[in-house]
Amino acid sequence: MTAPDPVVAQEAIEHCYEQGWTDGLPVVPASRPLVDQFLARTARAPDEVIGRVEQLDRECTVEQAAISAAMAGCRPEYFPVVLAAWDALMLDRAARGGGWQSTSGPSPMLVVNGPVRQELGFNSTGGVFGPGFRPNATVPRAIGLMVRNAFGIHPHVLEQATQGLPGRWQICFGENEEESPWEPLSVSAGLADGGSAVTAMLLRTVEYVDNRHTQDHEQVLWDLADTMSRTGALIFREASYGLVLGPEHAQLLAKNGMSKQDVQAWMIEHVGRAGRDLRRAGKSAGEKQVRGASGSTDGDDEFQRFLPSPRHVPVVVAGSRNAAMSMVVRVFGEWSGKAVAVEGTA
Protein backbone atom coordinates (compact mmCIF):
# COMPACT_ATOMS: atom_id res chain seq x y z
CA MET A 1 0.00 0.00 0.00
CA THR A 2 1.31 3.42 -0.89
CA ALA A 3 1.26 6.25 1.62
CA PRO A 4 -1.74 8.62 1.43
CA ASP A 5 -1.11 11.55 -0.89
CA PRO A 6 -1.37 14.77 1.16
CA VAL A 7 -1.56 16.94 -1.93
CA VAL A 8 -4.69 15.12 -3.12
CA ALA A 9 -6.18 15.35 0.37
CA GLN A 10 -5.49 19.08 0.53
CA GLU A 11 -7.08 19.65 -2.87
CA ALA A 12 -10.19 17.76 -1.77
CA ILE A 13 -10.41 19.79 1.45
CA GLU A 14 -10.06 23.04 -0.48
CA HIS A 15 -12.80 21.89 -2.84
CA CYS A 16 -15.17 21.64 0.15
CA TYR A 17 -14.23 25.16 1.26
CA GLU A 18 -14.90 26.48 -2.23
CA GLN A 19 -18.38 24.94 -2.21
CA GLY A 20 -19.21 26.74 1.04
CA TRP A 21 -19.75 23.45 2.88
CA THR A 22 -17.48 23.96 5.89
CA ASP A 23 -17.96 25.59 9.29
CA GLY A 24 -14.55 27.24 8.97
CA LEU A 25 -12.48 24.21 9.90
CA PRO A 26 -11.36 21.63 7.34
CA VAL A 27 -13.84 18.83 6.67
CA VAL A 28 -13.26 15.25 5.60
CA PRO A 29 -14.27 15.10 1.93
CA ALA A 30 -17.09 12.56 1.80
CA SER A 31 -16.88 9.73 -0.72
CA ARG A 32 -19.51 7.14 -1.65
CA PRO A 33 -17.66 4.23 0.00
CA LEU A 34 -17.18 6.18 3.25
CA VAL A 35 -20.78 7.39 3.40
CA ASP A 36 -22.00 3.85 2.66
CA GLN A 37 -20.17 2.69 5.79
CA PHE A 38 -22.20 5.20 7.78
CA LEU A 39 -25.45 4.16 6.15
CA ALA A 40 -24.67 0.51 6.95
CA ARG A 41 -24.92 1.41 10.64
CA THR A 42 -28.63 2.22 10.46
CA ALA A 43 -31.72 0.38 9.28
CA ARG A 44 -33.24 3.66 8.15
CA ALA A 45 -33.57 4.36 4.42
CA PRO A 46 -31.13 6.93 3.00
CA ASP A 47 -33.98 9.02 1.61
CA GLU A 48 -35.93 9.16 4.88
CA VAL A 49 -36.57 12.78 5.80
CA ILE A 50 -35.46 13.32 9.41
CA GLY A 51 -35.93 17.06 9.68
CA ARG A 52 -37.66 19.88 7.89
CA VAL A 53 -37.67 23.66 8.20
CA GLU A 54 -41.00 24.64 6.78
CA GLN A 55 -40.25 28.34 6.51
CA LEU A 56 -37.22 27.69 4.31
CA ASP A 57 -38.70 24.74 2.41
CA ARG A 58 -35.60 22.68 3.19
CA GLU A 59 -35.19 19.25 4.69
CA CYS A 60 -32.53 16.82 5.84
CA THR A 61 -32.39 13.15 4.88
CA VAL A 62 -30.55 10.22 6.47
CA GLU A 63 -28.13 10.34 3.52
CA GLN A 64 -27.39 14.03 4.07
CA ALA A 65 -26.87 13.30 7.76
CA ALA A 66 -24.40 10.56 6.85
CA ILE A 67 -22.48 12.87 4.52
CA SER A 68 -22.36 15.56 7.22
CA ALA A 69 -21.22 13.07 9.86
CA ALA A 70 -18.45 11.86 7.57
CA MET A 71 -17.42 15.43 6.80
CA ALA A 72 -17.41 16.30 10.51
CA GLY A 73 -14.85 13.60 11.20
CA CYS A 74 -17.14 11.02 12.83
CA ARG A 75 -16.33 7.35 12.56
CA PRO A 76 -19.10 5.29 10.91
CA GLU A 77 -20.00 3.66 14.23
CA TYR A 78 -20.89 7.08 15.66
CA PHE A 79 -23.70 7.47 13.14
CA PRO A 80 -26.51 6.00 15.30
CA VAL A 81 -25.55 8.53 17.99
CA VAL A 82 -25.68 11.36 15.44
CA LEU A 83 -29.16 10.24 14.36
CA ALA A 84 -30.36 9.94 17.97
CA ALA A 85 -28.93 13.39 18.76
CA TRP A 86 -30.68 14.86 15.72
CA ASP A 87 -33.99 13.19 16.60
CA ALA A 88 -33.66 14.47 20.17
CA LEU A 89 -33.08 17.99 18.84
CA MET A 90 -36.07 17.77 16.55
CA LEU A 91 -38.23 17.28 19.66
CA ASP A 92 -37.31 20.86 20.54
CA ARG A 93 -39.83 23.40 19.26
CA ALA A 94 -37.16 26.04 18.54
CA ALA A 95 -34.98 23.57 16.61
CA ARG A 96 -37.94 22.77 14.35
CA GLY A 97 -38.81 26.44 13.99
CA GLY A 98 -36.71 29.57 13.79
CA GLY A 99 -34.12 28.72 16.44
CA TRP A 100 -31.21 28.24 14.02
CA GLN A 101 -31.89 31.67 12.49
CA SER A 102 -32.17 33.39 15.85
CA THR A 103 -30.17 36.40 17.00
CA SER A 104 -29.59 34.32 20.16
CA GLY A 105 -27.28 32.02 18.19
CA PRO A 106 -28.03 28.94 20.33
CA SER A 107 -26.02 25.73 20.38
CA PRO A 108 -27.19 22.21 21.07
CA MET A 109 -25.94 20.55 24.23
CA LEU A 110 -25.91 16.79 23.65
CA VAL A 111 -25.80 14.45 26.64
CA VAL A 112 -25.00 10.78 26.02
CA ASN A 113 -26.05 8.07 28.47
CA GLY A 114 -25.45 4.34 28.65
CA PRO A 115 -22.82 1.85 27.45
CA VAL A 116 -22.35 3.59 24.10
CA ARG A 117 -20.20 6.10 26.01
CA GLN A 118 -17.52 3.48 26.67
CA GLU A 119 -18.02 1.63 23.38
CA LEU A 120 -17.30 4.76 21.34
CA GLY A 121 -15.04 6.59 23.79
CA PHE A 122 -17.19 9.57 24.79
CA ASN A 123 -15.53 11.63 27.49
CA SER A 124 -17.70 12.05 30.57
CA THR A 125 -15.09 13.06 33.13
CA GLY A 126 -12.25 15.62 33.04
CA GLY A 127 -12.77 18.49 30.61
CA VAL A 128 -16.20 17.50 29.31
CA PHE A 129 -16.78 20.96 27.83
CA GLY A 130 -13.34 20.99 26.23
CA PRO A 131 -11.60 19.32 23.29
CA GLY A 132 -9.56 16.15 22.98
CA PHE A 133 -12.06 13.39 22.31
CA ARG A 134 -13.15 12.44 18.81
CA PRO A 135 -16.81 11.51 19.45
CA ASN A 136 -17.39 14.52 21.74
CA ALA A 137 -15.92 16.82 19.09
CA THR A 138 -17.35 15.36 15.92
CA VAL A 139 -20.94 14.38 16.78
CA PRO A 140 -22.08 17.96 17.56
CA ARG A 141 -20.09 19.24 14.60
CA ALA A 142 -22.08 16.86 12.36
CA ILE A 143 -25.29 18.47 13.66
CA GLY A 144 -23.90 21.91 12.78
CA LEU A 145 -23.01 20.79 9.26
CA MET A 146 -26.54 19.39 8.80
CA VAL A 147 -28.04 22.75 9.77
CA ARG A 148 -25.63 24.54 7.45
CA ASN A 149 -25.74 22.29 4.44
CA ALA A 150 -29.05 20.45 4.52
CA PHE A 151 -31.12 23.34 5.91
CA GLY A 152 -29.02 25.99 4.13
CA ILE A 153 -28.74 28.21 7.20
CA HIS A 154 -25.45 30.12 6.88
CA PRO A 155 -24.04 32.78 9.24
CA HIS A 156 -24.65 36.39 8.10
CA VAL A 157 -27.39 35.22 5.75
CA LEU A 158 -30.29 33.18 7.15
CA GLU A 159 -28.43 32.72 10.45
CA GLN A 160 -28.53 36.04 12.27
CA ALA A 161 -26.72 35.37 15.57
CA THR A 162 -25.78 38.66 17.20
CA GLN A 163 -22.78 37.04 18.91
CA GLY A 164 -23.65 33.39 19.35
CA LEU A 165 -21.96 31.43 22.09
CA PRO A 166 -18.47 29.98 22.50
CA GLY A 167 -18.61 26.28 21.85
CA ARG A 168 -21.41 26.36 19.30
CA TRP A 169 -21.58 22.90 17.65
CA GLN A 170 -19.03 21.60 20.19
CA ILE A 171 -21.03 20.81 23.32
CA CYS A 172 -21.46 17.04 23.64
CA PHE A 173 -20.48 14.77 26.52
CA GLY A 174 -21.27 11.57 28.31
CA GLU A 175 -22.96 11.81 31.68
CA ASN A 176 -20.60 10.65 34.43
CA GLU A 177 -22.99 7.91 35.53
CA GLU A 178 -20.22 6.06 37.35
CA GLU A 179 -19.72 8.89 39.83
CA SER A 180 -23.25 10.28 39.84
CA PRO A 181 -25.33 9.50 42.93
CA TRP A 182 -28.53 9.76 40.90
CA GLU A 183 -30.34 8.19 37.96
CA PRO A 184 -29.06 9.13 34.47
CA LEU A 185 -30.64 12.03 32.59
CA SER A 186 -32.14 9.60 30.07
CA VAL A 187 -33.93 7.83 32.92
CA SER A 188 -35.21 11.15 34.29
CA ALA A 189 -36.51 11.67 30.76
CA GLY A 190 -38.48 8.44 30.89
CA LEU A 191 -36.26 5.80 29.25
CA ALA A 192 -35.24 2.50 30.85
CA ASP A 193 -32.07 2.42 32.96
CA GLY A 194 -28.98 0.92 31.38
CA GLY A 195 -29.84 1.86 27.80
CA SER A 196 -27.84 4.09 25.48
CA ALA A 197 -29.58 7.34 24.67
CA VAL A 198 -29.03 10.98 23.71
CA THR A 199 -30.68 14.03 25.22
CA ALA A 200 -30.52 17.39 23.46
CA MET A 201 -31.31 20.92 24.47
CA LEU A 202 -30.37 24.30 23.05
CA LEU A 203 -28.16 26.60 25.11
CA ARG A 204 -27.50 30.33 25.18
CA THR A 205 -24.33 29.95 27.24
CA VAL A 206 -22.72 28.22 30.21
CA GLU A 207 -21.27 29.72 33.41
CA TYR A 208 -19.14 27.99 36.02
CA VAL A 209 -19.69 27.88 39.76
CA ASP A 210 -16.46 27.18 41.63
CA ASN A 211 -17.20 26.27 45.23
CA ARG A 212 -14.60 23.90 46.66
CA HIS A 213 -14.02 25.19 50.15
CA THR A 214 -17.15 24.17 52.02
CA GLN A 215 -18.70 21.00 53.33
CA ASP A 216 -22.05 22.72 53.80
CA HIS A 217 -24.30 21.61 50.98
CA GLU A 218 -26.66 24.55 51.52
CA GLN A 219 -23.84 26.97 50.79
CA VAL A 220 -23.30 25.20 47.48
CA LEU A 221 -27.02 25.42 46.69
CA TRP A 222 -27.06 29.14 47.44
CA ASP A 223 -23.97 29.68 45.28
CA LEU A 224 -25.56 27.83 42.35
CA ALA A 225 -28.84 29.71 42.80
CA ASP A 226 -27.08 33.09 42.89
CA THR A 227 -25.48 32.41 39.52
CA MET A 228 -28.76 31.13 38.10
CA SER A 229 -30.55 34.27 39.33
CA ARG A 230 -28.61 36.83 37.29
CA THR A 231 -30.76 39.36 35.45
CA GLY A 232 -28.68 39.38 32.26
CA ALA A 233 -29.90 36.06 30.94
CA LEU A 234 -33.51 36.85 31.66
CA ILE A 235 -35.67 37.85 28.71
CA PHE A 236 -39.02 36.17 29.28
CA ARG A 237 -41.18 36.03 32.38
CA GLU A 238 -40.05 32.42 32.90
CA ALA A 239 -36.65 30.89 32.29
CA SER A 240 -34.92 27.53 32.03
CA TYR A 241 -31.50 27.10 33.63
CA GLY A 242 -29.97 23.65 33.88
CA LEU A 243 -27.15 22.36 36.04
CA VAL A 244 -24.23 20.26 34.90
CA LEU A 245 -23.00 19.32 38.35
CA GLY A 246 -19.46 18.13 38.91
CA PRO A 247 -19.40 14.80 40.77
CA GLU A 248 -18.19 16.42 43.99
CA HIS A 249 -21.13 18.81 44.19
CA ALA A 250 -23.60 16.06 43.24
CA GLN A 251 -22.16 13.70 45.86
CA LEU A 252 -22.19 16.38 48.57
CA LEU A 253 -25.85 17.09 47.88
CA ALA A 254 -26.72 13.36 47.81
CA LYS A 255 -24.79 12.73 51.02
CA ASN A 256 -27.08 15.27 52.67
CA GLY A 257 -30.12 13.35 51.57
CA MET A 258 -31.01 15.25 48.42
CA SER A 259 -32.35 13.48 45.36
CA LYS A 260 -32.12 15.06 41.92
CA GLN A 261 -35.77 16.03 42.31
CA ASP A 262 -34.98 17.70 45.65
CA VAL A 263 -32.30 19.80 43.99
CA GLN A 264 -34.73 20.83 41.25
CA ALA A 265 -37.39 21.74 43.81
CA TRP A 266 -34.86 23.78 45.82
CA MET A 267 -33.90 25.76 42.72
CA ILE A 268 -37.52 26.37 41.72
CA GLU A 269 -38.06 27.83 45.20
CA HIS A 270 -34.90 29.95 45.43
CA VAL A 271 -33.95 31.06 41.92
CA GLY A 272 -35.38 34.50 41.26
CA ARG A 273 -35.00 38.16 42.15
CA ALA A 274 -36.73 40.92 44.03
CA GLY A 275 -38.93 43.12 41.89
CA ARG A 276 -36.70 46.15 42.52
CA ASP A 277 -33.64 44.36 41.11
CA LEU A 278 -35.57 43.54 37.97
CA ARG A 279 -36.88 47.10 37.66
CA ARG A 280 -33.36 48.47 38.03
CA ALA A 281 -32.23 46.21 35.17
CA GLY A 282 -35.18 47.18 32.95
CA LYS A 283 -36.74 43.74 33.21
CA SER A 284 -39.70 44.15 35.50
CA ALA A 285 -42.56 44.65 33.09
CA GLY A 286 -44.01 41.77 31.17
CA GLU A 287 -45.80 42.24 27.87
CA LYS A 288 -46.80 38.98 26.21
CA GLN A 289 -44.30 37.17 28.46
CA VAL A 290 -41.38 39.31 27.25
CA ARG A 291 -39.69 41.39 29.94
CA GLY A 292 -39.18 45.11 29.47
CA ALA A 293 -38.63 48.35 31.33
CA SER A 294 -41.20 49.91 33.61
CA GLY A 295 -41.12 52.95 35.88
CA SER A 296 -43.62 51.45 38.28
CA THR A 297 -42.36 50.50 41.71
CA ASP A 298 -45.32 48.19 42.28
CA GLY A 299 -43.95 44.77 43.09
CA ASP A 300 -40.56 46.05 44.21
CA ASP A 301 -40.72 43.95 47.35
CA GLU A 302 -42.03 40.80 45.70
CA PHE A 303 -39.68 37.88 45.06
CA GLN A 304 -40.17 36.70 41.46
CA ARG A 305 -39.32 33.06 40.84
CA PHE A 306 -37.93 32.29 37.38
CA LEU A 307 -38.18 28.50 37.03
CA PRO A 308 -41.74 27.22 36.51
CA SER A 309 -41.23 23.43 36.65
CA PRO A 310 -38.63 20.67 37.14
CA ARG A 311 -38.34 20.28 33.36
CA HIS A 312 -36.98 23.84 33.34
CA VAL A 313 -34.14 22.76 35.68
CA PRO A 314 -32.52 19.75 34.01
CA VAL A 315 -29.76 18.26 36.18
CA VAL A 316 -26.92 16.16 34.80
CA VAL A 317 -23.62 15.03 36.35
CA ALA A 318 -20.40 15.34 34.36
CA GLY A 319 -16.76 16.19 34.87
CA SER A 320 -13.94 15.00 37.05
CA ARG A 321 -14.01 14.43 40.80
CA ASN A 322 -10.91 16.53 41.36
CA ALA A 323 -12.41 19.88 42.35
CA ALA A 324 -15.88 21.00 43.36
CA MET A 325 -17.10 22.87 40.31
CA SER A 326 -20.31 22.88 38.35
CA MET A 327 -21.75 24.64 35.34
CA VAL A 328 -24.99 26.56 35.02
CA VAL A 329 -26.34 26.08 31.49
CA ARG A 330 -28.74 28.68 30.09
CA VAL A 331 -31.39 26.86 28.08
CA PHE A 332 -32.78 28.55 24.95
CA GLY A 333 -36.55 28.13 24.97
CA GLU A 334 -37.21 24.96 26.89
CA TRP A 335 -36.02 21.39 26.90
CA SER A 336 -38.44 18.84 25.43
CA GLY A 337 -37.97 16.67 28.52
CA LYS A 338 -37.35 13.64 26.32
CA ALA A 339 -34.37 11.44 25.40
CA VAL A 340 -33.92 9.28 22.29
CA ALA A 341 -32.55 5.73 22.42
CA VAL A 342 -29.52 4.99 20.23
CA GLU A 343 -30.46 2.59 17.43
CA GLY A 344 -28.93 -0.88 17.64
CA THR A 345 -28.18 -0.67 21.38
CA ALA A 346 -29.88 -2.37 24.27
Place this chain on the structure above:
Amino acid sequence: MVEAILDPTGGRRAVAQGAAVLTPNRLKLAGATIGLLENTKKNAAPFLAELGRLLVERHGAAGVVARTKTAFAMPIPEEQLAELARTCDAVITGVGDCGSCSASAVADGIAFERHGIPAAVICSDAFIVTADAMAGMRDATGYHYVVTPHPVAVLGPDEVRKRAEEALDDVVAILTSVAS
Protein backbone atom coordinates in the same frame (compact mmCIF):
# COMPACT_ATOMS: atom_id res chain seq x y z
CA MET B 1 -10.73 4.75 -9.60
CA VAL B 2 -11.33 8.36 -8.62
CA GLU B 3 -14.26 8.90 -6.25
CA ALA B 4 -16.52 11.95 -6.46
CA ILE B 5 -16.78 14.20 -3.41
CA LEU B 6 -20.38 13.99 -2.19
CA ASP B 7 -22.55 17.11 -1.90
CA PRO B 8 -24.12 17.52 1.58
CA THR B 9 -26.72 20.06 0.44
CA GLY B 10 -28.97 17.81 -1.60
CA GLY B 11 -28.09 19.99 -4.59
CA ARG B 12 -29.91 22.98 -3.10
CA ARG B 13 -27.08 25.32 -2.32
CA ALA B 14 -27.71 27.93 -4.99
CA VAL B 15 -30.29 30.55 -4.15
CA ALA B 16 -32.83 30.86 -6.95
CA GLN B 17 -32.48 33.94 -9.11
CA GLY B 18 -36.10 34.59 -10.04
CA ALA B 19 -37.49 38.08 -10.36
CA ALA B 20 -39.78 39.73 -7.86
CA VAL B 21 -43.36 38.65 -8.41
CA LEU B 22 -45.92 41.31 -7.55
CA THR B 23 -49.58 40.92 -8.22
CA PRO B 24 -50.51 43.27 -11.06
CA ASN B 25 -53.64 44.21 -9.10
CA ARG B 26 -52.21 47.18 -7.27
CA LEU B 27 -54.38 48.88 -4.76
CA LYS B 28 -56.70 51.87 -4.96
CA LEU B 29 -56.50 53.08 -1.41
CA ALA B 30 -59.80 54.94 -1.40
CA GLY B 31 -62.39 52.65 0.16
CA ALA B 32 -59.93 49.78 0.65
CA THR B 33 -59.87 47.44 3.64
CA ILE B 34 -56.31 46.99 4.92
CA GLY B 35 -55.23 43.85 6.78
CA LEU B 36 -52.74 44.46 9.58
CA LEU B 37 -50.86 41.27 10.39
CA GLU B 38 -48.63 41.83 13.42
CA ASN B 39 -46.13 39.16 14.38
CA THR B 40 -46.06 39.58 18.21
CA LYS B 41 -42.67 41.29 18.18
CA LYS B 42 -42.41 44.20 20.61
CA ASN B 43 -44.04 47.35 19.10
CA ALA B 44 -45.26 45.54 15.96
CA ALA B 45 -48.94 45.94 16.80
CA PRO B 46 -48.87 49.72 17.52
CA PHE B 47 -46.61 50.27 14.49
CA LEU B 48 -49.11 48.62 12.16
CA ALA B 49 -52.11 50.17 13.93
CA GLU B 50 -50.69 53.64 13.32
CA LEU B 51 -50.08 52.85 9.65
CA GLY B 52 -53.69 51.70 9.38
CA ARG B 53 -54.93 54.86 11.05
CA LEU B 54 -52.90 57.05 8.67
CA LEU B 55 -54.14 55.16 5.61
CA VAL B 56 -57.74 55.77 6.70
CA GLU B 57 -57.17 59.39 7.67
CA ARG B 58 -55.00 60.56 4.78
CA HIS B 59 -55.69 58.15 1.95
CA GLY B 60 -59.35 57.34 2.36
CA ALA B 61 -59.01 53.67 3.26
CA ALA B 62 -62.30 52.31 4.57
CA GLY B 63 -60.91 50.47 7.58
CA VAL B 64 -58.57 47.82 8.89
CA VAL B 65 -58.69 44.16 9.91
CA ALA B 66 -56.12 43.51 12.67
CA ARG B 67 -54.75 40.01 13.07
CA THR B 68 -51.85 38.38 14.91
CA LYS B 69 -49.44 35.79 13.52
CA THR B 70 -48.58 33.88 16.67
CA ALA B 71 -45.61 31.83 15.37
CA PHE B 72 -43.39 34.65 14.16
CA ALA B 73 -40.67 32.39 12.75
CA MET B 74 -43.01 30.34 10.60
CA PRO B 75 -44.90 31.00 7.37
CA ILE B 76 -48.41 32.38 7.82
CA PRO B 77 -50.88 29.51 8.31
CA GLU B 78 -52.92 28.85 5.15
CA GLU B 79 -56.25 29.50 6.87
CA GLN B 80 -55.08 32.88 8.11
CA LEU B 81 -53.76 33.81 4.68
CA ALA B 82 -57.06 32.76 3.10
CA GLU B 83 -59.09 34.71 5.63
CA LEU B 84 -57.08 37.90 5.09
CA ALA B 85 -57.17 37.43 1.32
CA ARG B 86 -60.95 37.09 1.51
CA THR B 87 -61.60 40.06 3.79
CA CYS B 88 -58.90 42.56 2.79
CA ASP B 89 -57.79 44.42 -0.31
CA ALA B 90 -54.19 44.65 0.88
CA VAL B 91 -52.07 43.54 3.83
CA ILE B 92 -49.31 45.16 5.86
CA THR B 93 -47.18 42.77 7.92
CA GLY B 94 -44.22 42.94 10.31
CA VAL B 95 -42.21 43.97 12.10
CA GLY B 96 -39.28 41.90 10.89
CA ASP B 97 -37.02 42.58 13.84
CA CYS B 98 -35.28 39.26 14.53
CA GLY B 99 -33.34 36.53 12.74
CA SER B 100 -36.25 34.31 11.85
CA CYS B 101 -39.22 36.70 11.79
CA SER B 102 -37.70 39.13 9.30
CA ALA B 103 -37.16 36.34 6.77
CA SER B 104 -40.56 34.91 7.54
CA ALA B 105 -42.32 38.29 7.10
CA VAL B 106 -40.82 38.60 3.62
CA ALA B 107 -42.00 35.07 2.79
CA ASP B 108 -45.51 36.05 3.90
CA GLY B 109 -45.46 39.23 1.81
CA ILE B 110 -44.50 37.21 -1.27
CA ALA B 111 -47.23 34.67 -0.48
CA PHE B 112 -49.86 37.41 -0.32
CA GLU B 113 -48.70 38.88 -3.62
CA ARG B 114 -48.94 35.44 -5.22
CA HIS B 115 -52.49 35.20 -3.95
CA GLY B 116 -53.29 38.47 -5.72
CA ILE B 117 -53.18 40.63 -2.59
CA PRO B 118 -50.79 43.60 -2.55
CA ALA B 119 -48.66 43.39 0.57
CA ALA B 120 -46.22 45.69 2.33
CA VAL B 121 -43.67 44.08 4.68
CA ILE B 122 -42.03 46.18 7.40
CA CYS B 123 -38.48 45.03 8.21
CA SER B 124 -35.75 46.54 10.36
CA ASP B 125 -32.58 47.54 8.53
CA ALA B 126 -30.47 45.14 10.64
CA PHE B 127 -32.02 42.19 8.84
CA ILE B 128 -31.82 43.20 5.19
CA VAL B 129 -29.44 40.37 4.30
CA THR B 130 -31.63 37.64 5.74
CA ALA B 131 -34.79 39.23 4.30
CA ASP B 132 -33.21 39.34 0.84
CA ALA B 133 -31.99 35.75 1.22
CA MET B 134 -35.54 34.64 1.92
CA ALA B 135 -36.79 36.52 -1.16
CA GLY B 136 -34.21 34.56 -3.15
CA MET B 137 -35.38 31.27 -1.66
CA ARG B 138 -38.94 32.16 -2.64
CA ASP B 139 -37.84 32.83 -6.23
CA ALA B 140 -38.48 36.55 -5.79
CA THR B 141 -35.04 38.14 -5.83
CA GLY B 142 -35.39 41.90 -5.63
CA TYR B 143 -38.66 41.78 -3.70
CA HIS B 144 -39.23 45.25 -2.31
CA TYR B 145 -40.20 45.84 1.31
CA VAL B 146 -40.30 48.77 3.71
CA VAL B 147 -37.14 49.28 5.76
CA THR B 148 -37.26 51.00 9.14
CA PRO B 149 -34.15 51.72 11.23
CA HIS B 150 -33.14 49.17 13.85
CA PRO B 151 -34.08 48.88 16.70
CA VAL B 152 -37.85 48.98 16.95
CA ALA B 153 -38.35 47.08 20.22
CA VAL B 154 -36.98 49.82 22.49
CA LEU B 155 -39.12 52.67 21.13
CA GLY B 156 -41.75 54.46 23.21
CA PRO B 157 -45.32 54.98 21.94
CA ASP B 158 -44.64 58.42 20.38
CA GLU B 159 -41.50 57.15 18.69
CA VAL B 160 -43.39 54.19 17.23
CA ARG B 161 -46.02 56.54 15.76
CA LYS B 162 -43.27 58.69 14.26
CA ARG B 163 -41.64 55.63 12.71
CA ALA B 164 -44.95 54.55 11.23
CA GLU B 165 -45.44 57.98 9.71
CA GLU B 166 -41.95 57.85 8.23
CA ALA B 167 -42.73 54.47 6.68
CA LEU B 168 -46.09 55.57 5.28
CA ASP B 169 -44.90 56.79 1.86
CA ASP B 170 -43.04 53.54 1.18
CA VAL B 171 -46.06 51.49 2.26
CA VAL B 172 -48.32 53.45 -0.08
CA ALA B 173 -45.83 53.14 -2.93
CA ILE B 174 -45.53 49.38 -2.55
CA LEU B 175 -49.26 48.80 -2.26
CA THR B 176 -50.30 51.04 -5.13
CA SER B 177 -47.50 50.94 -7.68
CA VAL B 178 -46.36 48.14 -9.97
CA ALA B 179 -43.00 49.86 -10.39
CA SER B 180 -42.12 49.38 -6.72
